[in-house]
Amino acid sequence: MDSSAVGSDAAAEADPPHVGGHPDEPHDESFNDRLNWLRAGVLGANDGIVSVAGVVLGVAGATTDRTAIMIAGVAGLVAGAMSMAAGEYVSVSTQRDSEEALLAKERRELREDPDDELAELAGLYVEKGLDADLALQVARQLTEKDALGAHAEVELGIDPDDLTSPWNAALASMVAFTIGALLPLLTILLVTPDLRVAVTIGAVTAALALTGWASARFGYGSVRRAVLRNMLGGLLAMVVTHLIGQALGTQV
Numbered sequence: 001m002d003s004s005a006v007g008s009d010a011a012a013e014a015d016p017p018h019v020g021g022h023p024d025e026p027h028d029e030s031f032n033d034r035l036n037w038l039r040a041g042v043l044g045a046n047d048g049i050v051s052v053a054g055v056v057l058g059v060a061g062a063t064t065d066r067t068a069i070m071i072a073g074v075a076g077l078v079a080g081a082m083s084m085a086a087g088e089y090v091s092v093s094t095q096r097d098s099e100e101a102l103l104a105k106e107r108r109e110l111r112e113d114p115d116d117e118l119a120e121l122a123g124l125y126v127e128k129g130l131d132a133d134l135a136l137q138v139a140r141q142l143t144e145k146d147a148l149g150a151h152a153e154v155e156l157g158i159d160p161d162d163l164t165s166p167w168n169a170a171l172a173s174m175v176a177f178t179i180g181a182l183l184p185l186l187t188i189l190l191v192t193p194d195l196r197v198a199v200t201i202g203a204v205t206a207a208l209a210l211t212g213w214a215s216a217r218f219g220y221g222s223v224r225r226a227v228l229r230n231m232l233g234g235l236l237a238m239v240v241t242h243l244i245g246q247a248l249g250t251q252v
Contacts, residue, residue: 045179048181049180051181086170088169091169102156106156114143121143201238
């Protein structure tokens with residue numbers, strides 16, 4: 001027998017395959033919860049940046065009065081932050097209500113008919129590619145450890161211990177919107193009238209590039225696509241609202 005083959009077999013027996021995940025992949029925390037926070041935060045920040053930039057640039061297209069621009073910007077910030085918080089709370093509450101109803105149904109089925117539920121779980125693992133004997137073995141072991149968790153993950157795609165809080169999502173959206181909105185508002189108020197539009201557009205574009213990069217970086221998406229999407233959408237919104245402001249300002 002080849003001595004190198006013997007050596008490799010011995011090494012394999014001495015060093016069994018490593019069990020675990022890649023260190024750069026999100027196995028050590030709830031990725032679903034992370035994505036929910038990311039979605040709420042990035043969506044809130046982007047909305048704050050773009051919507052308030054559109055408001056203040058639209059008003060700046062119609063008038064150079066700093067007070068009018070400030071009033072419009074502050075009103076847009078407060079209304080937008082409250083709207084984001086309320087919308088996020090309602091959305092996540094609805095999602096959570098649905099998840100809790102499904103989990104309650106699953107608890108009842110496990111309590112009333114555990115044998116059928118075990119067979120159902122094994123069948124789901126067969127559909128995923130396991131043979132029948134192994135699927136039944138896996139289903140039994142998982143049922144003994146956490147029956148509800150096993151069924152919720154495979155059947156419903158839900159982690160019973162990781163339901164998103166609507167209050168946390170609402171607060172994250174409101175805070176993110178406010179932080180994002182402050183950038184165009186403060187920029188257009190602090191810069192001289194002859195430069196305020198150009199500087200505000202530049203600052204907003206840079207901020208949108210940053211939020212696009214952050215969303216891609218923490219969500220494991222394409223950085224280039226996210227950055228371009230944010231920047232182009234924001235630029236379009238700012239140009240359109242400013243032109244509308246100029247058109248209306250000449251007619252009033």
